[in-house]
Amino acid sequence: MTETRFHAPERLEDAISLLSADEDARPLAGGQTLVAMLNADLLSPSQIISLHRIKALQGIERRADGSLRIGAMTTHAVLARSGDLRGAHRLLGEAAGRIGHEAIRNRGTIGGAVAHADPSADYPPVLVALEAVIEAVGPKGKRVIPAAEFFQGFLTTALNLGEIVSAIILPPSPAEACTHYEKFARVEGDFATLSVAVALWGGGVRIALGSVGPVPVRSAEAEAKLFAGQLSDGAIKEASAKLVAASDPIDDVRGSADYRRLLIPRLVKQAIRTAQAKDAR
Numbered sequence: 001m002t003e004t005r006f007h008a009p010e011r012l013e014d015a016i017s018l019l020s021a022d023e024d025a026r027p028l029a030g031g032q033t034l035v036a037m038l039n040a041d042l043l044s045p046s047q048i049i050s051l052h053r054i055k056a057l058q059g060i061e062r063r064a065d066g067s068l069r070i071g072a073m074t075t076h077a078v079l080a081r082s083g084d085l086r087g088a089h090r091l092l093g094e095a096a097g098r099i100g101h102e103a104i105r106n107r108g109t110i111g112g113a114v115a116h117a118d119p120s121a122d123y124p125p126v127l128v129a130l131e132a133v134i135e136a137v138g139p140k141g142k143r144v145i146p147a148a149e150f151f152q153g154f155l156t157t158a159l160n161l162g163e164i165v166s167a168i169i170l171p172p173s174p175a176e177a178c179t180h181y182e183k184f185a186r187v188e189g190d191f192a193t194l195s196v197a198v199a200l201w202g203g204g205v206r207i208a209l210g211s212v213g214p215v216p217v218r219s220a221e222a223e224a225k226l227f228a229g230q231l232s233d234g235a236i237k238e239a240s241a242k243l244v245a246a247s248d249p250i251d252d253v254r255g256s257a258d259y260r261r262l263l264i265p266r267l268v269k270q271a272i273r274t275a276q277a278k279d280a281r
Helices: 012-020 034-039 076-080 087-096 102-107 110-116 123-129 220-228 233-246 257-280
Strands: 005-007 025-028 047-050 060-062 068-071 133-138 141-146 151-153 164-170 178-184 194-201 204-210
Touching (some): 012 047, 012 133, 012 164, 076 087, 076 102, 087 164, 087 194, 110 123, 110 164, 194 257, 204 220, 204 233, 220 233
Antiparallel strands (some): 060 068, 068 164, 133 141, 194 204
16 A cells, blocks of 8 residues: 655745656645545555645736736635626636536635646636636746647646646736636536637637537637627527537547537527627626
8 A cells, every 4th residue: 555645835846846856746736636536546646745835826816917817726616706807707707606516616726627637627618718828837937838738638738747737827808808608517516518618809709618529629710700700690600510620529428429519509609699698788
């Protein structure tokens, strides 16, 4: 039986040092996934490095240019009710409120969820749609990675050995943007069979799908169809066809690949129309 050592450093550099020195060490954020994997004997780390006492990973900061820096240890519950998420940034709060159940949202963190990179999770398509940037810190210092490049495959990210997600940065958002996060799941609190993240404003359309490929699906051609067609039913149909073509879903317990492809046009239209209805109010 392998003995696992537990550390709870207060300084970020100490956590990085511990993680980079041992490839079998694992960081502990909210623990909603890590603890479940430990209980199922899917992991047997040599060390667990808790991030809970590191102040540099906490807090939400609105910058002078209108961008938002969200510390990695910010919980889903905090994001779901945050008044700092305005304009297109509201999309992130909507997704946070659909994650699991209340107990999970109270403990789970955005940094932990993003680093786990489950393609059926709620944050990845939202971050890709918003063109967010993932801030990572490691033994070689800090770097920023566009969300579209950060998610590289099933449970696979651009993080290197010893690196952790330190923050999520959302670019400036137009105040008039309207958003909607549409999630279709077997039961409330489950991972998505399909999710659609939409942000609309006068100068653009952003849309990304989750759970229909190893990484979030976004199509510049689909967005161009929507913008040029002024969100008409015909434009939505053409854009949906582009998104279906860009998708690469699998068969799993939440639905077959064919079922997911059939859902895409329906949920894309529903997400867009719901976002527009919010704007009308």
